[in-house]
Amino acid sequence: MFDFFRKSQLILGINARNIKYLKPSRTRKGISVADNKLLTKELLRKFGLPILPTYDIIKNRQELNNFNWQKLPKSFALKPNRGLGGAGILIVYGKSKKEPNCWIKADRSKVRIADLRNRIMNILDGGFSITNLPDIAFFEERLKVTKLLKPYCYRGNPDIRIIVYNHIPLMAELRLPTKESNGRANLHRGGIGVGIDMGSGITTTAIQFNKLIDYVPGTRLSLKGIKIPFWLNILELAIQAQIISKIGFLGVDIAIDREKGPIILELNARPGLSIQIANLAPLEERLRRVSGLKIKTINKAIRVAQDLFGGEIEEELEEISGRKVIGINEPIEIIDFEGKHYPTLAKIDTGAYRTSICQELASRLGLKRIIDYKKVKSALGIEERPIVEFSFILDKKLVSTEAFLAKRSEMKYDIIVGRKDLKQYLIDPAKNVFMGSRKTRI
Numbered sequence: 001m002f003d004f005f006r007k008s009q010l011i012l013g014i015n016a017r018n019i020k021y022l023k024p025s026r027t028r029k030g031i032s033v034a035d036n037k038l039l040t041k042e043l044l045r046k047f048g049l050p051i052l053p054t055y056d057i058i059k060n061r062q063e064l065n066n067f068n069w070q071k072l073p074k075s076f077a078l079k080p081n082r083g084l085g086g087a088g089i090l091i092v093y094g095k096s097k098k099e100p101n102c103w104i105k106a107d108r109s110k111v112r113i114a115d116l117r118n119r120i121m122n123i124l125d126g127g128f129s130i131t132n133l134p135d136i137a138f139f140e141e142r143l144k145v146t147k148l149l150k151p152y153c154y155r156g157n158p159d160i161r162i163i164v165y166n167h168i169p170l171m172a173e174l175r176l177p178t179k180e181s182n183g184r185a186n187l188h189r190g191g192i193g194v195g196i197d198m199g200s201g202i203t204t205t206a207i208q209f210n211k212l213i214d215y216v217p218g219t220r221l222s223l224k225g226i227k228i229p230f231w232l233n234i235l236e237l238a239i240q241a242q243i244i245s246k247i248g249f250l251g252v253d254i255a256i257d258r259e260k261g262p263i264i265l266e267l268n269a270r271p272g273l274s275i276q277i278a279n280l281a282p283l284e285e286r287l288r289r290v291s292g293l294k295i296k297t298i299n300k301a302i303r304v305a306q307d308l309f310g311g312e313i314e315e316e317l318e319e320i321s322g323r324k325v326i327g328i329n330e331p332i333e334i335i336d337f338e339g340k341h342y343p344t345l346a347k348i349d350t351g352a353y354r355t356s357i358c359q360e361l362a363s364r365l366g367l368k369r370i371i372d373y374k375k376v377k378s379a380l381g382i383e384e385r386p387i388v389e390f391s392f393i394l395d396k397k398l399v400s401t402e403a404f405l406a407k408r409s410e411m412k413y414d415i416i417v418g419r420k421d422l423k424q425y426l427i428d429p430a431k432n433v434f435m436g437s438r439k440t441r442i
Helices: 006-027 030-034 037-046 061-065 114-122 229-247 272-277 282-291 298-309 312-321 359-364
Strands: 054-058 075-079 090-092 102-104 109-112 137-140 160-165 167-175 192-196 203-208 212-213 249-257 259-269 324-326 329-333 341-348 357-358 372-379 382-394 397-406 416-417 425-428
Touching: 030 229, 030 259, 037 137, 037 203, 037 229, 037 259, 061 114, 075 114, 075 372, 109 114, 160 229, 160 282, 167 229, 167 272, 167 282, 167 298, 192 272, 192 341, 203 272, 229 259, 229 298, 229 382, 249 382, 282 298, 329 416, 341 382, 359 397, 372 397
Parallel strands: 324 425, 341 416, 357 397
Antiparallel strands: 054 137, 075 090, 075 137, 102 109, 160 167, 160 249, 167 192, 192 203, 203 212, 249 259, 329 341, 329 382, 357 416, 372 382, 382 397
16 A cells, blocks of 8 residues: 555645746746647757657638548547647547548547547637637647557557656656546546656556556556666657756656657646656655756766666665676676786676687786687587686676687677676666767757
8 A cells, every 4th residue: 555644745745846946947938838739849840859740730610611631641649739638639540441531449439520520629619728728639640559568558658757857857657548547648537657767767666546556457467667668768858858948847748659769749847746656756855956966968967867866676676686787788807817807898698608708818818727628609610619717706796707718809898798607697688888878968
């Protein structure tokens, strides 16, 4: 059960957060852009950030009466320009083969021209608008859900909300549509919110109706441990969106399209507070930690976010298993015959049974005593390779090994560590010392 006191503490921080951080960081112009989906898309497009194409716009009843329905594609999304919380959005997935001018929704129900007209009339009258004032309707390309997240969604599109302040991503949440939310990724209507570890991009705790849950309702699909694809790219897009919008405290909603990758859906100048509950952490504390920091590059902003607000998943795995989590390449120190330490970068390869070391490097370090020969398969066929003994330090642990000597003078790594020497570790393929975002100046 979710601890009521802790939930109360999260909510008590709302007023302090609003007074100290939100109001000073919001401008009227910035809010007017964030509240207008078409203006937001135009701004993002101008700066080359990924958005979904707009097919057509209907601004008034005259344009509605003159609209050519035949030019609509087989699938699309109809949206209100100033809608809130996914209200008013209509998504069709295909066109009926038996009935002309008829489209099909995810639940196989039919959408005819009369249905579209009625929905658009409601949008134009402000039925879904934030301010209840007359609005604009537009048709947009339908998002295609990535295969990884599709099993967790009920007839709708998931998205990821990133909270950014002072150019630093503070908190993230995966939002999943459910049967209760009628296929919308809206937590107030029964959607699922899943906290995301900022360092690894792996989901942590999940909530529905502000209660902690472990699985997708009605299934045994665990909501913890989902690895979000394109994580660094998603963080980078969120930072870029905040920079160009000039809104100091911003919620950026990003979806992952099956074909296009991460897409920015919209900006939110008033992001909800459920993200705190999903992450079991108050925003005010994180806001305080990054307030006043001077960050010069997007790369640096991402590293700060990961260092300050990441690592929970990795630490939990290490605590449970008693083994350290390492990536696909790691710095190590080879101990030479005199006991001196030689630092280098090793490739971590669970596909190889035995560790291998560059023959030239081994000779230079005095690791010349061959203790055995083993036959191995290579691109050249069956060959016999010598084996030498030595030790190295990987993540502060001493590893004694018997390794193949290999000719690796033209290869990227001097040493490949095989699974025989990895019994003390857990391997996270997402950890890569070479991985990073483009170096963009702020």
